[in-house]
Amino acid sequence: MWTKKGWLYLAMGISLAFLALVVRSTALMVLSVLLLATILVTQFFSRLGKIASMRQLSSEKIFEDGIITVDLALVNKGGRTGFLEIRDKLPQQIQIExxxxxLIIDLKPNESLRMKYKIKGPIRGIYEFGPVSLRAQDVFNIFYKELELELVDNVTVFPLVYDIKDLPIRSRTPKLFPGASKVKQPGPGSEFFLIRNYVPGDPFKNINWKAFARTGELLVNEKEREAVSDIVIMLDARATAATGTIGHNALIYGSRAAATLTSFFIKRRDSVALIVYSDRLLSIKPSQGSKQLYEILTALAGAEPAGDLPFKGVVEVSSPYMPRRSPVIIISNLDGDPSVVDAISELRTLEFDVV
Known part of the structure; x- marks a missing residue:
């Protein structure tokens, strides 16, 4: 490809040739031929041979404001490159720390190069690193050649997760599995609930011997049942959620809120479901554990503002599959959706606790 300098030389050569014909000057014609011949020969000296590449990332998943070390290795398996520009293409939102x-370098045959740098992901999202762009010029800077090495890696930046101590959000019909939510019923747990009379079959370890010494009656300690709750989080990712700047809008803050709540409930051993609605509906079934946490975090990282699905339609489609009488946490700016009131009324009618 031509550089600006190359186009200038070509214009000069043609102009000299035209001027030589007008004034019938042999010297100008010879100068024009030499200039044009130089341009013609030079294009064969812009070299860009075979270059192998490999990129290593210290991590492919980070939270917002996390740091990743990028290590790009290049090996010249062809001839000498001469003046070579190397650029590892990064998404616009990624910052180099x-x-x-x-880099600009002259790579000799079989010479290797390593570019090491650190980047920060300030905003949640799924980003593509690459390809690697190479550009070589001839010695007179008349022509250049470009090559892209198809070296692509994906990095997921999760929304920030804040630390919260406790939330009084629990299901009215908890599952009878060990969890961290106290349900004001006797059963398996860690905290004292009440004392009752001994019944044959009660474990001896539950007998309150101090009470027996005082009263002469066998009394048993009961613990407060700790059970699992089903929690549903609904995130508004419609186009209106992008109102604001790239780093300050309803979707960014909503994603962080959803990530924080999910992390809290998963640590409490609850079962969490996620529904994200934009121009389509994304639903993750309720489940527990770290696998569920990272699945939800990945969905939140990839949520893009689009469309304008009415919330009432989302409720009508999703409610048959939501755990009955479970808390439903709605994260939305409620902007431009007249169906919100009817949708919340329908959830209340179906005995969901709307937060």
Whole structure:
């Protein structure tokens, strides 16, 4: 491809040739031929041979404001490159914290190069790193050649998760599995609930011997049942959620709120479901554990503002599959959706606790 300098030389050569014909000057014609011949020969000296590449990332998943170390290795398996520009292409939202992703170098045959730099992901999302762009010029800077090395990696930036101590949000019909939610019923647990009379079959370890010494009657300690709750989180990702700047809008803050709540409930051993609605409906079934946490975090990282699904339609489609009488946490700016009131009324009618 031509550089600006190359186009200038070509214009000069043609102009000299035209001027030589007008004034019938042999010297100008010879100069024009030499200039045009130089341009013609030079295009064969812009070299960009075979270059192998490999990129290593210190992590492919981070939270917002997390740091990743990028290590790009290049090996010249062809001839000498001469003036070579190297750029490791990064998404616009990614910030370079240390080092550089751009370098100018002369690579000799079989010479290797390593570019190491650190980046920060300030905003949640799923980002594509690459390809690697190479550009070589001839010695006179008349022509250049470009090559893209198809070296692509994906990095997931999860929304920030804040630390919260406790939330009084529990299901009215908890599952009878060990969890961290106290349900004001006797059963398996860790905290004292009440004392009752001994019944044959009660474990001896539950007998309150101090009470027996005082009263002469066998009394048993009961613990407060700790059970699992089903929690449903609904996130509004319609186009209106993008109102604001890239780093300050309803979807960014809503994603962080959903991530924080999910982390809290998963740590409490609750079962969490996620529904994200935009121009389509994304639903993750209720489940527990770290696998569920990372599945929800990945969905939140990839949520893009689009469309305008009415909330009432989302409720009508989703409610048959939601755990009955469970808390439903709605995260939305409620902007531009007249169906919200009817949708919340329908959830209340179906005995969901709307938060």
């Amino acid at each position: 240390e080092g550089t992703n751009y």
